[in-house]
Amino acid sequence: MSITGKAAIAGVYEHPLRLAPHKTQYQIMAESARGALEDAGLTLKDVDGLFTSGVGGMGIVSLAEHLNLYPDYLDSNSIGGSSFVSHTGHAAAAIAAGYCNVALILYGSTWSSDRFAIGTGGGGGSDPPEHFESTYGPTTVGDYALVAQRHMHEFGTTGAQLAEIAVTMRKHASLNPLAKFRDPITVEDVLASRVVSSPLHLLDCCMISDGGGAIVVTSAERARDLKKKPVSILSAAETCYHTSAGMRDLTNAAAKQSGPKALARAGLAHKDIDMAMIYDSFTITVCVTLESLGFCKKGEGGSFVQNGRIGLGGELPINTDGGGLSSNHPGMRGIFLVIEATKQLRGECGDRQVKDCQLALCHGTGGTLGLRHSGATLVLGV
Secondary structure, X not given: OOXXXXXXXXXXXXXXXXXXXXXXXXXXXXXXXXXXXXXXXXXXXXXXXXXXXXXXXXXXXXXXXXXXXXXXXXXXXXXXXXXXXXXHHHHHHXXXXXXXXXXXXXXXXXXXXXXXXXXXXXXXXXXXXXXXXXXXXXOHHHHHHHHHHHHHHHHOOOHHHHHHHHHHHHHHHOXXXXXXXXXXXXXXXXXXXXXXXXXEEHHHEOOOOOEEEEEEEEEHHHHOOOOOOOEEEEEEEEEEEOOHHHOOOOOOOOHHHHHHXXXXXXXXXXXXXXXXXXXXXXXXXXXXXXXXXXXXXXXXXXXXXXXXXXXXXXXXXXXXXXXXXXXOOOOOOHHHHHHHHHHHHOOOOHHHOOOOOXXXXXXXXXXXXXXXXXXXXXXXXX
């Protein structure tokens, strides 16, 4: 079933706090829900679809109780950081199918306040494949470092090229009053920061913060009569990538499958996209994702991000809010990709506004690049 033009984003809200020890996860989500519904000109009474991730078990039922909602449609699909990009597509499909009329997508996290050191500890998880890997004490940053090492070995990518990504994200963050880190940095600063897992330096890695946000999706027809300029959901695609029974390619990402499908479903080409929101857990994530999406050839990601191409005023501005490298990263960042893209398409980003922004692509990554991860791609337009 095609979702093109059938549903639209009617409201968004990004929680302003990056450290919130005085709030719970549910408080952040409730405040975000209130903000997004106010943005859309709707109320909780209008909501009949509820989407969330990162609440564990049957947490979505507890969340519904917290909000005093009795939704007709529930989705707590959890595929890591890409979950909320995926949820936006699922919400559009549910609305097109008549399962719900107003979908509320929520995320909230206090991982920084809880001192949850994301990806730094070994031990692995409970999934069967991890039983064979946890013995060796892998870490998330170590797994991404393997991808960076391989990319450098195979294609000649340099640390300075990856550092350009971090520098550009910081430039964008300097224009975002909500961003956690706003002081300028240089390529030299990135390369001089301590090595966390070779070849990745501290400034190649995303931060850990608290945060949350909300998205309201409804039918295109209803959205036209609401408070804000509607942002049309043109297409969506998702998939996963894994070790391929031992024949994996560390330099491929799930975006290789979901990206081209999302563009084809929207009837668009790469050259049509005005800006992109790319999950930036690490600088190498951006490099590999841009290649896998098809914005450049495989192995050319390092040169593609140089010379201002991904900055404001460049050919493909990305992560105009500052990304996970400089704005926020509360554990799963996908919802912020959609929020920022929506604001850009509505022309609400002030000093960081992309000129004449009509089409945006969001791509979320969940899990670990190079091992097993999910990918979700969304194309939005006005």
